[in-house]
Amino acid sequence: MKLRFTKMQGLGNDFVVLDGVSQALALSPIQLRQLGDRHFGVGCDQILLVENPHHPDADFRYRIFNGADGGEVEQCGNGARCFVRFVHDRGLTGKRTIRVETARGLITPRLEDNGLVTVDMGAPRFSPAEIPFIAEHEAVSHSIKVAARMVEISAVSMGNPHAVQVVENVDNAPVALEGPIIEHHPLFPERVNAGFMQIASRSEIRLRVYERGAGETLACGTGACAAVVSGIRRGLLDPTVQVHTRGGELSISWAGEGQPVLMTGPAVTVFEGEIEL
Numbered sequence: 001m002k003l004r005f006t007k008m009q010g011l012g013n014d015f016v017v018l019d020g021v022s023q024a025l026a027l028s029p030i031q032l033r034q035l036g037d038r039h040f041g042v043g044c045d046q047i048l049l050v051e052n053p054h055h056p057d058a059d060f061r062y063r064i065f066n067g068a069d070g071g072e073v074e075q076c077g078n079g080a081r082c083f084v085r086f087v088h089d090r091g092l093t094g095k096r097t098i099r100v101e102t103a104r105g106l107i108t109p110r111l112e113d114n115g116l117v118t119v120d121m122g123a124p125r126f127s128p129a130e131i132p133f134i135a136e137h138e139a140v141s142h143s144i145k146v147a148a149r150m151v152e153i154s155a156v157s158m159g160n161p162h163a164v165q166v167v168e169n170v171d172n173a174p175v176a177l178e179g180p181i182i183e184h185h186p187l188f189p190e191r192v193n194a195g196f197m198q199i200a201s202r203s204e205i206r207l208r209v210y211e212r213g214a215g216e217t218l219a220c221g222t223g224a225c226a227a228v229v230s231g232i233r234r235g236l237l238d239p240t241v242q243v244h245t246r247g248g249e250l251s252i253s254w255a256g257e258g259q260p261v262l263m264t265g266p267a268v269t270v271f272e273g274e275i276e277l
């Protein structure tokens with residue numbers, strides 16, 4: 001079968017985006033992995049499938065699959081911004097504020113006049129139901145053993161699970177060594193995204209994320225939200241923070257418990273193409 005796709009990126013976190021609104025699409029895990037493969041397919045960190053909604057209050061539904069293993073996941077921050085650009089640029093909607101159904105509820109991205117996209121990512125969650133590893137007393141951080149050392153991590157769900165640690169300097173943080181160990185740590189039965197955050201000031205962090213099912217990416221939107229939320233809860237950060245990733249800048253705001261996280265950043269179309277699957 002021939003499949004048309006759009007290649008997009010948000011801060012270098014790259015996506016193959018598929019239009020499941022104009023055509024019915026049901027891809028097997030093998031086909032998804034082929035799309036994600038950088039040698040035998042198109043290559044991307046995640047595949048985004050845009051569909052008609054099931055939820056009565058939503059304009060669209062979008063599904064997210066990690067490119068390396070084809071596994072479906074609940075949420076993707078950079079993907080949410082690319083999703084908005086995609087439906088807007090293809091004329092699938094004229095709205096600039098869009099209600100989107102994800103595997104973890106509705107989120108609301110808005111295409112700004114300056115071309116950036118702001119996404120209301122919903123409230124972060126800290127309950128054991130979302131992150132089973134978190135104890136009932138909901139401490140803001142926990143000590144876990146990673147390789148030979150104890151690491152203090154904050155567990156945050158942005159719909160998908162994150163474990164964030166504070167490091168002195170992200171440039172020499174043990175992302176490649178500890179990322180996969182944290183991702184597969186037995187305390188996280190659903191596996192986890194591992195964040196390494198350097199606090200530059202109360203309003204600026206530097207961040208690297210080893211993503212579940214993808215490895216280290218140039219940026220992770222939900223990872224940025226989770227890192228800022230964990231820094232605010234630890235008393236290290238102000239409510240609005242500039243996040244420097246290897247792929248560029250994001251602005252993240254959070255007013256505190258029960259409030260939504262707002263993420264603003266770019267979304268760019270790279271090219272369109274067709275692949276035989």
Ligand SMILES: N[C@@H](CCC[C@H](N)C(=O)O)C(=O)O
Pocket residue numbers: 013045046066073074075076077078079160161193211212213214217219220221222223
């Ligand atoms: N890159 C994304 C997150 C994609 C999903 C993640 N790897 C997971 O498995 O939860 C982002 O920008 O948030």
